[in-house]
Amino acid sequence: MGQRDAEATRARILSAALTEFAAHGYSGGRIDRIARDAASNVRMIYAYFGNKSGLFDAALSDAIVRMAEEVPPEPSDLPAWVGELFDFHERRPEVLRICLWAQLERPDAASEPLGTYLAKVESVQQQASPAIGAVDLLVIIYAVAQAWHVAPVGLLAADTHASSTTRRAAAVEAVTRILA
Amino acid sequence: MGQRDAEATRARILSAALTEFAAHGYSGGRIDRIARDAASNVRMIYAYFGNKSGLFDAALSDAIVRMAEEVPPEPSDLPAWVGELFDFHERRPEVLRICLWAQLERPDAASEPLGTYLAKVESVQQQASPAIGAVDLLVIIYAVAQAWHVAPVGLLAADTHASSTTRRAAAVEAVTRILA
DNA sequence: CCTAAGTAAGTATCTATTTACTTATAGGCT
DNA sequence: AGCCTATAAGTAAATAGATACTTACTTAGG
Numbered sequence: 001m002g003q004r005d006a007e008a009t010r011a012r013i014l015s016a017a018l019t020e021f022a023a024h025g026y027s028g029g030r031i032d033r034i035a036r037d038a039a040s041n042v043r044m045i046y047a048y049f050g051n052k053s054g055l056f057d058a059a060l061s062d063a064i065v066r067m068a069e070e071v072p073p074e075p076s077d078l079p080a081w082v083g084e085l086f087d088f089h090e091r092r093p094e095v096l097r098i099c100l101w102a103q104l105e106r107p108d109a110a111s112e113p114l115g116t117y118l119a120k121v122e123s124v125q126q127q128a129s130p131a132i133g134a135v136d137l138l139v140i141i142y143a144v145a146q147a148w149h150v151a152p153v154g155l156l157a158a159d160t161h162a163s164s165t166t167r168r169a170a171a172v173e174a175v176t177r178i179l180a
Numbered sequence: 181m182g183q184r185d186a187e188a189t190r191a192r193i194l195s196a197a198l199t200e201f202a203a204h205g206y207s208g209g210r211i212d213r214i215a216r217d218a219a220s221n222v223r224m225i226y227a228y229f230g231n232k233s234g235l236f237d238a239a240l241s242d243a244i245v246r247m248a249e250e251v252p253p254e255p256s257d258l259p260a261w262v263g264e265l266f267d268f269h270e271r272r273p274e275v276l277r278i279c280l281w282a283q284l285e286r287p288d289a290a291s292e293p294l295g296t297y298l299a300k301v302e303s304v305q306q307q308a309s310p311a312i313g314a315v316d317l318l319v320i321i322y323a324v325a326q327a328w329h330v331a332p333v334g335l336l337a338a339d340t341h342a343s344s345t346t347r348r349a350a351a352v353e354a355v356t357r358i359l360a
Numbered sequence: 361c362c363t364a365a366g367t368a369a370g371t372a373t374c375t376a377t378t379t380a381c382t383t384a385t386a387g388g389c390t
Numbered sequence: 391a392g393c394c395t396a397t398a399a400g401t402a403a404a405t406a407g408a409t410a411c412t413t414a415c416t417t418a419g420g
Contacts, residue, residue, distance in 0.1 A: 006399065025284060028207035031376060041401060042377085052376065097284065100330065104205060104280060107333055121338055135339035136350040139331040140324055147323030150280065150330060153287055155322070158301055159315035170316040177358045184365050184418060211410060221367060226411065 010048050012038040017059040022094035025101040026056050057109050060102050063095045075123035078141060079176045085145035086168045096146055127179060140178065144171050190228050192218040197239040202274035205281040206236050237289050240282050243275045255303035258321060262355045265325035266348045276326055307359060320358065324351050 016038035021029045031052060035042045049055040071088045074081040089096045102109050121134050128134040148156065148167055156162070196218035201209045211232060215222045229235040251268045254261040269276045282289050301314050308314040328336065328347055336342070 009399080025205065025207065027205065028285065030374095041399095043402090044400070046377070047399085099332070100280065101284060103330060103332070104277065104284075105208065131353040132350040133339070133342070133346065135335065135342065136347055139327045139335060140350065140354050142331055142335070143323045143327030144320055146330070147319045150283060150326070151319040151322055152279070152283070155315065155319060159313070162313070162315065166313065167316055170312040170320065173311040174320050174358050177360060178354050180357060180360070186365070189365080210408090212408095221365095222411080223368090224366070227365085232410065 009038070009040055009044060013040055013045055013048060013055070014059055014062055017055050018063055018094055018098060021056055021059055021101065022063075022097040026053070026105045029056070031055075053106070053109075056102075056106070060098055060109060063098050067092075067095050073120035073123075075120050075127075078124070078127070078137075078179060079172045082141050082145050082175045083168055083172045085142070086171050089146055089149060090164055093149070096149055100150070132178070137178070141175055144174055147171065189218070189220055189224060193220055193225055193228060193235070194239055194242055197235050198243055198274055198278060201236055201239055201281065202243075202277040206233070206285045209236070211235075233286070233289075236282075236286070240278055240289060243278050247272075247275050253300035253303075255300050255307075258304070258307070258317075258359060259352045259356045262321050262325050263348055263352045265322070266351050269326055269329060270344055273329070276329055280330070312358070317358070321355055324354055327351065 013034065016034045017029075019037065020034045024030070029052075031042055031045060034055070035045055045055060049058055067088060070092075071081070071084050074084070121138060124137060125134040128137050132140070143150075193214065196214045197209075199217065200214045204210070209232075211222055211225060214235070215225055225235060229238055247268060250272075251261075251264050254264070301318060304317060305314040308317050312320070323330075
């Protein structure tokens with residue numbers, strides 16, 4: 001294990017790719033920058049990931065898997081879960097950003113790793129009411145957790161003395177009321 | 181007013197730009213395609229809008245203004261308003277898409293036209309509770325209205341027999357409960 | 361006939377991808 | 391053990407195609 005460590009290089013490239021694509025998206029992301037940031041080489045990227053889209057998809061999957069690990073589905077306490085999702089998005093904004101970008105630029109990419117969350121749907125089913133189905137409930141909770149990240153900046157600026165604490169509380173309270 | 185109509189050409193370019201940027205984003209959007217789709221010319225785009233970012237910002241502002249006109253703020257009945265917002269996003273997905281893209285690629289662009297919505301904050305103030313402030317409430321409502329457009333595709337696929345009608349009802353119901 | 365709308369054909373730069381090359385390292389052979 | 395070599399890791403430089411933006415020109419119409 002000297003300077004030649006395939007796994008380590010691969011991991012560095014993946015990490016740099018997440019940063020780059022989260023910041024600039026797929027078509028805005030630059031292979032050269034990723035190679036430089038990873039202290040590696042353009043050629044290695046193609047050796048490991050085939051092409052740009054392969055790299056993007058790998059970075060995306062990696063990010064989703066990481067999220068699924070850090071914020072495991074918790075159907076028994078959905079208000080608590082929205083709080084944890086909120087925290088995660090504050091802690092790791094790159095994950096949400098690359099997901100949003102994937103949604104816009106490559107909507108068909110990496111729907112796979114989502115299986116973890118899908119498994120939760122059934123458990124939620126019982127909490128769902130006739131007015132709001134299980135999947136719709138999850139979709140809404142997911143949206144509430146990231147609401148402040150997709151809200152127009154101009155709107156947020158209106159909140160002169162806002163803190164992430166009060167926002168988090170608002171998200172939890174909203175989901176609590178939805179379930180009431 | 182023959183074939184030479186500056187206003188009409190400008191409008192065609194703007195419309196084509198909205199379509200293009202909504203589909204591919206700022207850095208993915210192609211000036212040549214916009215010129216072709218507008219049945220105009222690359223040179224005209226630069227004559228009217230200066231450069232690519234000028235064109236993007238113009239298309240974005242135009243879209244936001246159109247939204248503000250079609251779905252006017254209605255603080256007195258927020259559940260009804262979320263329903264109308266939901267309908268608007270179904271009717272004109274380009275507007276939401278270009279807004280999301282602006283959020284990611286050019287977060288500082290075009291916060292101006294949002295003033296219309298900001299004016300509503302005060303009216304909402306009274307409906308806000310200590311747990312959820314006025315701005316946060318608007319942010320959440322805004323997020324719920326577009327929830328199905330930012331939800332991972334894989335999650336939506338789980339909803340085998342979903343319709344926009346039931347989704348709309350879910351959004352309205354969710355906001356109703358939040359306000360209860 | 362003069363101004364502004366419109367057109368066509370560049371140009372310089374950028375960027376994904378490849379080709380041709382160098383160096384480290386694991387493992388078989390003596 | 392110590393050499394030798396096949397293979398995988400790493401590098402540098404070229405290429406081919408896009409793409410934002412310009413320059414030089416043409417034509418409509420008041």
